[in-house]
Every structure is written in C-alpha cells, then in structure tokens.
C-alpha cells in the first residue's frame with residue numbers, strides 16, 4: 001500500500017518554519033527548567049557531510065530532543081574546527097586560499113546540517129579560524145607561557161615528511177602520521193611544547209570521579225602510563241663507573257642474569273669495546289624506534305667482552321650487553337634483565353643462552369581447602385606429572401577411590417631428591433609405566449597453601465608440574481596398596497581441563513601446557529632471593545630497593561605536547577623574539593595576533609609565515625627594529641581544547657567565557673564523540689580545563705561529566721567506507737530519495753549507540769524504516785473511535801521501553817518496540833493514542849511527526865510537547881493446575897487467558913509434567929485460568 005508520504009515537501013516546509021520560529025534558540029535560563037549541556041565533537045569543514053557525520057550528529061539529536069521534551073533546557077551547539085592541514089592541502093591543490101575554501105565549505109555544510117533536522121542553536125556557532133575565536137586561543141596560550149607551561153626547546157620530534165610538519169606523539173599511530181599514514185621520522189629541532197606532564201597526576205586523579213565507560217578511562221590511564229619503580233645502580237667491576245637502571249620490578253633483583261645498555265647510552269663510549277660493537281651500534285642507529293620495539297622474536301645484541309656489572313643484591317658478576325630493544329629515551333637507557341620474569345629478556349636470554357633464574361613463584365591459596373589458622377605451616381616439595389600416551393593424544397588421569405576428584409600423577413619429593421627424580425619415581429609407583437622417553441617442566445615452580453586434612457597440618461607446597469612422554473606402555477603391576485587407592489585412566493588431552501585438583505593451580509598449568517615456555521610476569525612469592533624468600537612480591541619492592549641503596553621513582557609514559565606546526569593554516573603563536581633571540585609574549589592589546597595573508601603557503605618544510613613581509617613589518621612596528629615574529633602556527637588540537645567553553649559566551653570580547661555564563665552550563669553533561677579522540681582531544685581538553693581551573697578562570701575541574709564513544713558505520717560490504725572501495729553511502733542522495741527522517745531513524749536502528757561496535761550498512765534496513773514511517777501515516781489517517789484496553793496497556797509498556805532505552809542510548813531497541821507496538825495493535829489507535837505515539841516518535845522523525853501532529857489540528861510544535869508519562873502495567877499471571885488421570889501433577893504459571901494450544905505446548909516443555917503424559921492423551925476439560933484436566937488414552 002502506497003501512502004502519500006511526500007518527504008521532500010514536508011521536510012522543506014518544517015525546516016523553514018522552525019527557522020522562522022527560532023525553535024532551537026537556547027536561552028541561558030528558562031523559568032522552571034534545568035539546564036542540560038549536550039555536546040557532539042564539532043566537525044572539520046571538509047566540504048561534505050558523510051554518513052559518519054550523520055551518525056555523529058543526527059543520532060545524539062534524538063537524545064537532545066528527548067531531553068527537551070522531558071523538560072530540560074538543552075544546549076546543543078555546533079561549529080567548525082576550521083584550521084588545519086586538510087584545508088591547507090585542499091586549497092593548495094585547487095590554487096585557492098584556505099580561508100575562502102574553508103568558508104565555502106562551511107556554508108555548504110550548514111545547509112546539509114539543516115536537512116538533517118538536527119536541533120542546533122546556530123546563533124552560537126563558533127569557527128576556530130575566526131580571529132574573534134583564535135584571539136582567545138592565543139590568550140590562553142599566553143597564560144600558559146606566563147606560568148612556564150608553554151616553552152620552546154630543542155627536542156626530538158615526530159616529523160611527517162609528507163605533511164611537512166611536526167606531529168604530537170598522540171598524532172603518531174603505529175609509527176605513521178594519523179592524517180596521511182606516512183612513516184614518521186624522528187628529528188631534533190626547537191619546538192613549542194605545552195607542559196601537559198605537569199598535570200599527569202591531576203589527569204589521573206580526575207578520571208576517578210567521571211561517569212565515563214571504564215574502557216575509555218583505562219585507555220587514558222595507559223597513555224599517561226604511570227609506573228612506580230626504582231632506580232638501581234650496578235657498579236662496573238674494576239672501574240669507578242656504574243650503570244643506573246630503572247625497573248618497575250625491583251623485587252626480581254635476585255633474578256637478574258645480565259645488564260643491557262641502549263646503543264646510544266653515553267657509557268658505551270667510556271667502556272672498552274670492540275669493532276664489532278661499533279658496527280652493531282652504527283647499524284641500530286639507522287633503525288626507527290618503532291622497528292626496534294616491534295622486532296618481537298628476533299632480538300639482536302652484542303656482548304661487551306670483559307665488562308662485568310655487579311648485582312648490588314648478591315654481588316654476582318653479570319655480563320653486559322648492548323641491545324637495540326632497549327631505547328635510550330625511556331627510563332635510564334639501561335635495563336637489568338630478568339629473563340624468568342620479563343618476556344623480552346626471556347627471548348634474549350634464550351637466543352644468547354643466558355641463565356634464566358626464577359625468583360617469583362606464582363602463589364595460590366587453595367580456596368576449597370584453605371590453611372586453618374593456628375595450625376603449623378609445613379613446607380613440602382610436590383611434583384605433578386602430565387603423563388602422555390606414546391602414540392595417542394591422551395594423558396593419564398588418576399581417579400582417586402576415596403576422594404571425588406581426579407588429579408595428574410602427584411606426590412611429594414623426598415629429602416635429597418630432585419624434582420626430576422621424584423617425577424620418575426611417582427610415575428612408576430602410581431601408574432606402573434616404566435619407560436619414560438622425556439621429561440619437560442610445564443610452567444614455573446608454584447607455591448600453594450592448603451590444609452592437609454589427613455595429616456592435620458597446613459601445607460606450604462612448592463609445586464612443579466612436568467610433562468612426561470612415555471616411550472611405550474610397558475607396565476609393572478601396581479602394589480596392592482596403590483591399587484586400593486586409585487585407578488589409572490586414559491583421557492583425551494582435549495578433556496584434561498575438565499576437572500582436576502588442586503583447582504587453584506589449574507590456570508597456570510593450562511596456560512603453559514603444550515606451549516613454548518614463556519616468562520612469568522605476574523606477582524607471587526619470592527624464592528631464590530636470600531633473606532627476602534617467602535615475602536610477597538608487591539610488598540618487597542620498596543624494601544629491597546631501600547636495602548640496596550636504590551631510589552624509588554615514579555615515571556610516566558606521557559610526554560610534553562608538541563604544538564608548533566611548520567604550516568600556514570593555524571593559529572599564529574603569539575610570540576616575538578627580541579634581537580637577542582629571547583621569546584616574549586605578544587601583549588593582550590595586540591591580540592588577535594592576526595594570521596598574515598601575504599604568504600606563499602606551499603609546504604617546503606620551512607614555516608610559510610617566515611615568508612610574510614607584513615608579519616615581519618608588523619612585528620618591527622610594534623616592538624622595534626631587530627625583533628622577529630615566531631613563524632610556527634599552533635596545532636588544531638589546541639583550538640579544540642577549549643571550544644566547549646566558547647559556545648557559552650561566544651560574543652564576549654573581554655573574556656573567553658565569563659564565569660557567570662559558565663556557571664549556567666558547565667560541565668558538559670553528555671559528550672558524544674569518536675573513540676580515536678580518547679588520547680587526543682579528550683586528553684588535551686581535560687588538561688586545558690584543569691589549567692584554567694588552577695588560574696581561577698573556570699569553576700569546574702573536569703569539562704565532561706559523561707562521555708560516549710560512538711561506533712563506526714561500515715559500507716554494505718562490511719568494510720570501512722572509502723572512495724577507492726566504492727562502498728560509500730551518500731546521505732544527500734538518500735535524503736533526496738527516502739527523506740531525512742528515514743535516514744535518521746535508520747542510523748539509530750543500525751545498532752546500540754551505547755556500545756562502540758561497527759555496523760555494516762543494510763540497504764534493506766532503510767526500506768524497512770521507510771515502511772514503518774508509512775505505516776505510522778496510515779494509522780494516523782485511520783483513527784479509531786474507541787479505545788481498546790489491550791492496546792492501551794501495550795502502549796503504556798511501549799512508552800516505558802522507549803523512555804528507558806533513549807535514556808541509555810539504546811535507540812535501536814526503542815525503535816523496535818514502536819514497530820512491534822504498531823504490529824500488535826493492528827494499527828487501530830484512538831486519537832489520544834496516536835498523539836502519544838507521535839510524541840515518542842518525534843525525536844527520531846522530527847519532520848513527519850510534526851506534519852502529522854499539526855494535521856491533527858494542533859498548533860504548537862510537537863517538539864515543544866511534554867514527553868508522555870507512562871503507567872506501570874503488570875503482565876497478569878495465573879496459576880493453572882494440571883490434572884492428569886484425576887491427579888494434580890503440577891502447576892503452570894502462564895499469562896492470563898492463555899489458550900489451550902499454548903497451554904499444551906507449555907505442558908510438553910515441562911519435564912515434571914510431560915513425564916505423566918502418554919503419546920495420545922485428550923483434554924477432558926479446561927476451566928480458563930484455573931485448571932486443565934487430561935486423560936491418557
């Protein structure tokens with residue numbers, strides 16, 4: 001059935017009307033309404049809104065409209081993050097000025113935003129390349145400069161050879177430029193930096209109180225990378241020199257088997273070394289840091305012959321290596337290598353045949369049989385053997401006769417017996433198998449505490465597991481004593497995980513069984529560590545460090561933020577240099593420090609601003625002869641680090657945003673954005689907010705109360721949309737063909753917005769949404785005279801579901817519940833019910849619902865209506881007695897008025913009842929909602 005759904009006419013009509021009525025103008029205060037600041041990361045003016053933009057803005061708009069109808073005064077502003085490289089590159093390609101190109105794009109995109117039906121307050125639009133905006137970016141930079149948080153220093157920087165500019169660490173993804181994917185080079189040059197590292201602790205602490213998904217918080221924590229450890233000195237034998245290492249695990253000090261210096265370490269040149277060492281160093285210096293870190297398996301290195309480092313814990317003499325897996329820029333550029341407890345050291349030690357000494361034992365307390373307080377703790381060495389069948393993929397399981405559990409071959413080592421000897425003896429005693437082909441340790445020695453009931457003592461067990469490969473099945477008869485205790489069973493190896501005791505050691509055994517050996521990096525109990533034996537690893541770190549004269553240290557992975565860019569289209573850094581080359585801040589009265597336009601901005605690697613005659617002239621006129629301007633511009637991430645504040649007071653010429661305006665809206669209640677911003681914009685803007693807070697310029701310590709990272713829309717083929725793949729969906733075409741309401745609702749329907757998944761485009765889904773909206777039109781046109789109480793109950797449940805789902809960003813299930821309501825109600829709704837349905841659909845399909853609403857004679861916009869309240873509707877449940885051959889055999893709980901066929905099905909699904917039923921039974925009597933009587937034939 002085709003309905004008269006002229007989306008073009010409807011959508012155009014309401015766009016004009018809403019604009020005319022200034023429907024989305026947001027006042028700072030509305031009597032009786034609470035303010036609610038909802039924000040979506042603003043766009044870069046690329047020139048065209050794609051499906052991703054629609055997903056980013058139109059779906060949160062559903063939430064915004066919902067909050068408005070719930071009675072909040074909601075601010076949902078937008079603007080343009082309009083400085084930046086892409087504009088500059090595009091302008092160069094077209095021979096245009098980036099400013100004009102950007103302005104044209106913004107104009108076009110505003111039009112696209114309007115078709116989307118997003119309820120932005122355009123009066124508050126901000127444009128970061130507008131001098132009225134970047135004046136304040138410069139002003140905030142100045143505050144940081146005055147506080148010593150903005151500085152220019154020679155440092156190692158990431159250089160993108162294609163973008164011809166420096167990048168921040170956060171803009172380098174797996175060694176490549178996040179914009180253009182070119183491999184980043186490391187250069188040394190003077191660079192403007194912001195001292196975000198002064199805020200590491202504040203940035204970490206602040207995360208605690210935020211209502212953000214734990215995963216996002218954890219990513220920021222990892223990026224900041226706080227680690228607590230120690231700096232420890234290893235003296236070099238027969239010299240007055242020492243190697244200082246940083247380690248997060250001083251508790252493993254007794255397990256050090258060699259020391260490694262980075263090839264760049266200054267000590268290398270002072271120590272005696274061979275030609276080969278020099279060659280090795282020259283070779284590694286050509287590699288990038290990323291390559292050096294990613295060479296996982298094939299570790300390279302070279303020994304410094306005749307050089308020995310002294311372990312301060314036990315005075316052991318250790319060989320010294322140079323290896324490129326150690327980087328000069330991290331820690332001290334030297335590491336103490338503990339192969340047993342660090343995977344990189346483990347691989348290196350295997351390759352160079354160095355000792356691997358275990359000093360931390362994984363520790364378990366048997367949860368089913370824990371030690372009893374007050375009982376003596378008795379140490380015992382225990383072996384377990386996983387005995388493998390000579391030809392089949394099976395292992396031995398010992399089935400104990402007096403206990404309900406199964407174990408591997410298990411037993412204690414006698415005094416003076418090695419673990420290996422004990423295993424051989426136990427295998428023979430418990431299984432009778434005589435010929436062992438090979439023995440191999442599985443995992444590391446563990447320590448396990450439990451209560452041994454038969455001896456009435458607590459056990460401190462040192463457990464070592466072995467893999468035992470049998471040569472053949474030649475078997476001795478078991479002693480009658482052993483036979484009385486247990487049985488030997490062969491089980492498929494794949495079933496070994498199913499049940500075995502002791503349970504606590506199981507994960508460690510399963511992780512290591514049938515695998516190449518690897519380091520144990522967890523916590524545990526110290527062993528082979530002199531006086532520290534028996535202590536918990538976590539508790540030993542400080543103790544051991546102090547005892548050997550080391551220093552406790554906290555380090556962070558986060559580095560200062562490099563913000564200078566050698567490109568044109570950005571905020572000029574408001575700095576000038578006096579004739580001696582000292583940097584001075586451009587005073588506030590000269591702000592905005594305007595970006596000059598007489599510039600050839602073709603990228604050459606030299607900052608384009610250096611070529612501006614006017615900028616040079618302006619500088620000399622203001623400051624005097626011989627003064628020169630800074631010619632780097634700021635990274636765009638500086639512009640966006642405070643933009644959410646400017647929406648609140650965008651015309652203020654005296655302040656970036658007054659405290660009074662801020663107090664009305666901050667913090668942002670709900671912030672929607674992309675997951676790629678977690679360690680970029682989201683981190684930077686928190687830093688800005690905290691800096692401004694310390695200056696008393698903002699009242700809130702954190703900018704965003706709640707954060708949601710949206711998912712990704714993929715092409716119909718399930719791959720990322722890209723022009724080269726030809727799988728790009730053009731939203732403009734779709735809007736033309738099916739209307740913005742269908743596109744919005746479809747995007748909301750594609751998957752849960754509260755989970756950062758990726759969702760392939762489904763063309764059939766679009767058609768389904770369009771049919772749903774057509775169905776709504778049909779229902780409105782066929783209004784029913786009377787109110788059906790069943791339909792009314794269903795509607796109440798639907799309102800409840802939609803209300804709760806929108807609040808949790810589960811827009812998809814909100815839509816399915818409305819669809820299901822339409823299906824179940826058969827489209828027969830009273831006028832009142834229709835109005836309610838339109839209201840709960842309004843946030844999704846703002847145009848169509850407005851049209852249908854006003855076609856019902858309503859004059860106020862549907863978007864100004866109050867969100868419908870709902871009444872709790874309980875599903876009525878009754879108990880039905882099931883009588884079979886005259887006896888009540890059970891009771892079924894079912895919905896009221898359940899019919900016979902449904903009842904019989906429920907009965908046959910219920911084992912307790914169906915066992916009384918023969919194949920051909922008959923229903924003798926059914927008293928609805930009370931009893932059903934059955935006779936077996």
Ligand SMILES: [Zn+2]
Nearest residue numbers: 160163177180
């Ligand atoms: Zn690049």
